[in-house]
Amino acid sequence: MSEGVEKMPKWVPRAIVVFLLGAALLVAIAWMLFRVRSLIIVILVSLFLSFAIEPAVNWLARRGWRRGPATLSMFALILLAIGGFLYAMGAVLAEQITKLTAEAPGYIREIEHWLEARFGIVLETDALVAEFSTGGSAARLASNVAGDLVSIGTALMSLIFQTLTVLLFTFYLVADGPKLRRLLCSALSPKRQALMLKGWEIAIDKTGAYIYSRTLLGLAAFLVHWLIFALLEVPSPVPLALWVGIMSQFVPVAGTYLAGLLPILIALLHEPITALWVLLAIAIYQQLENYLFAPRITSQTMNIHPAVAFGTVILGASLLGVVGTLLAVPVAATIQAFVSTYIRRHELIDSDLLDDEGAESEVQE
Incomplete structure (x- = not known):
């Protein structure tokens, strides 16, 4: 007479179902986080900026300013500083690029003559010089940029939208900071x-x-x-x-x-x-x-x-x-x-491993 087959414990199917549901839930959460990763990054940046700005806003609030105008004032100051920096750097880069484009043929000729006089190496640089001359590829670079205005404009609009989103979140996190903390603490x-x-x-x-x-x-x-x-x-x-x-x-x-x-x-x-x-x-x-x-x-x-x-x-x-x-x-x-x-910090025991001078003396020995 053959022995009966052992029955599967009742908890096994239930455990399998729970495991599959948990795995599906984790996959769904990971998928949702991936889809909203841009929003998460925006919130993290906004939170960081709010932490950086809030001490100054609190200082103004203690002197009678309302939090909204105080936050707007800090925003204006920061944006003014960033705008001034970008304007200054843009002017420098534009000036130096123009200078490089204008003087590049002279640099190339000097290098050509130096190599020929010092090492006897003769280079044909007429084609390279022509690239920087009037009508050359490098000289036409500014005009070629105009053809990419659509893609540049699209990228710029996306950057502006993300920047405005960060500024909006940051403004509410700072201006309504106490109200937000009261809301969170109430739960x-x-x-x-x-x-x-x-x-x-x-x-x-x-x-x-x-x-x-x-x-x-x-x-x-x-x-x-x-x-x-x-x-x-x-x-x-x-x-x-x-x-x-x-x-x-x-x-x-x-x-x-x-x-x-x-x-x-x-x-x-x-x-x-x-x-x-x-x-x-x-x-x-x-x-x-x-x-x-x-x-x-x-x-x-x-x-x-x-x-x-x-x-x-x-x-x-x-x-x-x-x-x-x-x-x-x-x-x-x-x-x-x-x-x-x-x-909780505790008092340290005596050991050569904890002593800088002891460690140095052992190395010297």
Whole structure:
């Protein structure tokens, strides 16, 4: 007599159904998040900007300003500064591009004669010179841009729409900040309300500290490079110094290299030896900033380890691209401050591994 087949436990089909439903729900959530990723990025950028602007708005509100007009005033000030920077840089680039196009044939002829006289190398550069002459491809570049006005206009309209969306969200987050926090806290228990408000306060403090420290370092970079460029007689010293101050401080990782590249190229067009002095001056100032200025300023505003900052920038770039690189450092500082607030610190035991001098002596031995 054969043994009866064991019956499947009743919970197995139910577990399979629950698993499939859970997997389907996760896929649906991931799909929806992917579809609204642009909105999520806009909200994150708006939240970051609101944290940066709110301290100034609160300062004005304590002096009798209504939050709406105070927020609009800060917006106007920021947009005026950005507009002035873009106008100055646009004028510099237009001037240098025009100069390069006009003087390129002379540069090419000089290189041709130098190679022939020094190394006996004969180059045929007539075709290349013709590209920069009247009617050449490089000279017609401005007219060719007109043919792409449709695509340029479409991209510009998209950028304007996203910018206005960010500004609208930021305005409501700042102007109606207390009202929004009251609405959120009304759905939480008193303990959770205190936790949420503490996190919000830390985020505002750390983001404000980040902007403050970057602004101080940017101002120092602007003043020093303005003096250097003026002494070296680099064209347009004020806009170039402004470029260095902003790009080196507010664009993580690559900002330092982008900041130095433009002044070096413009100095190279002016005088090659000047470009070498500009490169040397920028490199020296960067070392002074890294080891002297930045530690003193950030220790008073936002103390975060450089390795942690670099890692969070890479993580932010992987998750959100350019937006992630801009938000990474203040977000990391906020998380670090929030965690340190609720982590209990203990007294350290004696160990050579905890002693800098002990570690150095072991290495020397």
